[in-house]
Amino acid sequence: MSTPFWAPPPEKYPGRLPEKADVLIIGGGIAGTSLLWHLAARRIPAVLVERERIAWGASGRNAGFLLAGVASSYAEAVRLYGREKAREVWEITNENHDRMIEAARGQEVGHRRRGSAILPSGDEERARLVESEHLLQEDGFDARWDGARLVNPRDGEVDPAAMVAALARQARPGAILEGVGVTAVQPRSHDVLVTAGDVQCEAGVVILATNGYTSELVPSVKIQPTRAQMLATAPEPRDLVDMPVYSHYGYRYWRQLRTGEILIGGWRDTTPETEKTFEDEPTPEIQEHLERAARELGARGEITHRWAGTMGFTESGLPMGGPLEGMKGVYICAGFTGHGMAFAFMTAKKVAEMI
Ligand SMILES: Cc1cc2nc3c(=O)[nH]c(=O)nc-3n(C[C@H](O)[C@H](O)[C@H](O)COP(=O)(O)OP(=O)(O)OC[C@H]3O[C@@H](n4cnc5c(N)ncnc54)[C@H](O)[C@@H]3O)c2cc1C
Numbered sequence: 001m002s003t004p005f006w007a008p009p010p011e012k013y014p015g016r017l018p019e020k021a022d023v024l025i026i027g028g029g030i031a032g033t034s035l036l037w038h039l040a041a042r043r044i045p046a047v048l049v050e051r052e053r054i055a056w057g058a059s060g061r062n063a064g065f066l067l068a069g070v071a072s073s074y075a076e077a078v079r080l081y082g083r084e085k086a087r088e089v090w091e092i093t094n095e096n097h098d099r100m101i102e103a104a105r106g107q108e109v110g111h112r113r114r115g116s117a118i119l120p121s122g123d124e125e126r127a128r129l130v131e132s133e134h135l136l137q138e139d140g141f142d143a144r145w146d147g148a149r150l151v152n153p154r155d156g157e158v159d160p161a162a163m164v165a166a167l168a169r170q171a172r173p174g175a176i177l178e179g180v181g182v183t184a185v186q187p188r189s190h191d192v193l194v195t196a197g198d199v200q201c202e203a204g205v206v207i208l209a210t211n212g213y214t215s216e217l218v219p220s221v222k223i224q225p226t227r228a229q230m231l232a233t234a235p236e237p238r239d240l241v242d243m244p245v246y247s248h249y250g251y252r253y254w255r256q257l258r259t260g261e262i263l264i265g266g267w268r269d270t271t272p273e274t275e276k277t278f279e280d281e282p283t284p285e286i287q288e289h290l291e292r293a294a295r296e297l298g299a300r301g302e303i304t305h306r307w308a309g310t311m312g313f314t315e316s317g318l319p320m321g322g323p324l325e326g327m328k329g330v331y332i333c334a335g336f337t338g339h340g341m342a343f344a345f346m347t348a349k350k351v352a353e354m355i
Pocket residue numbers: 026027028029030031032049050051052053054055056057058059060061062063064065066067180181182183209210211212213214217227228229230265308309310311312333334335336337338339340341342343344
């Protein structure tokens with residue numbers, strides 16, 4: 001069974017699909033709640049519908065790393081996207097970190113800024129990280145190779161479910177409606193017809209904040225659902241991990257909380273084909289890798305939580321934020337490719353500015 005470590009937001013927002021909405025957001029994760037926050041800041045009336053509860057999806061199940069950039073190293077990103085675009089992506093994610101934490105307005109979201117370390121899996125990754133250090137410094141970013149790892153001192157970590165809850169708490173009463181599963185989105189000449197079971201809503205604009213689940217609703221959107229798995233240990237009395245660590249080209253990651261628990265995730269690279277799925281149950285194969293790795297870090301306590309979540313991967317590795325081609329009145333804010341905590345707040349800002 002999937003038992004995420006993070007406590008779900010304590011507030012409940014039961015509701016039903018309204019008959020009309022100026023802006024209707026579908027999905028109550030970090031993307032949906034960020035959209036609601038940015039639209040409210042622009043005095044644009046919006047409602048958010050979520051089929052389960054807010055933070056039920058990947059946003060309540062992730063590792064909570066706030067990293068600069070994408071899964072690829074900076075050197076690789078420069079090769080993939082060009083120097084200017086890579087720099088822009090790193091700047092956006094740095095800004096996402098600062099602005100999202102500011103938006104919590106002092107609520108406790110487990111934020112710490114201890115930096116992050118990227119640990120190479122071998123010679124090839126080491127060479128890319130050393131090259132990345134030079135390129136990052138030339139482009140004005142604070143990053144240093146410490147002889148073993150690429151350390152990014154401005155990165156941080158958060159309790160992702162608490163972050164979603166902190167944004168949701170600022171929404172006007174009635175703006176969040178849980179338990180509303182949208183079954184169809186149909187653009188019409190002057191509005192968008194949204195269906196949830198036997199209820200319909202005429203919406204001026206619809207925003208899909210459904211990340212890994214988007215293709216269930218709009219199959220033409222190319223976002224690949226991808227499972228990621230984690231586990232958590234009981235609190236360790238000793239400090240075993242100095243800062244969030246990311247390794248094996250982003251396939252493996254771990255951190256230790258202030259309260260001592262070790263959270264470790266990834267190892268999707270060991271069975272990549274089985275992880276392209278909407279299934280969000282942990283598997284024995286990957287959990288075994290995670291448990292062994294936790295023990296190698298020195299964790300002795302029992303495993304208290306094992307879980308999995310659904311990420312949404314795009315072909316480019318970059319998020320989708322803007323109007324959806326061929327669907328008038330429908331926007332998308334999704335496809336965070338395993339880095340939604342680092343991208344969603346700023347992607348939502350961009351989409352809110354377009355509306
Ligand atoms: C194990 C794991 C570890 C990760 N670690 C990190 C990390 O450390 N740092 C990082 O930046 N990112 C990480 N990620 C990725 C990050 O969690 C996601 O990119 C981010 O949470 C996506 O947020 P979202 O709001 O777009 O999607 P989600 O949080 O998945 O929210 C989408 C919501 O839409 C709802 N929904 C879907 N379809 C419908 C419908 N038809 N009607 C109504 N509601 C619907 C779902 O119920 C869901 O709540 C990790 C992901 C996982 C699974």
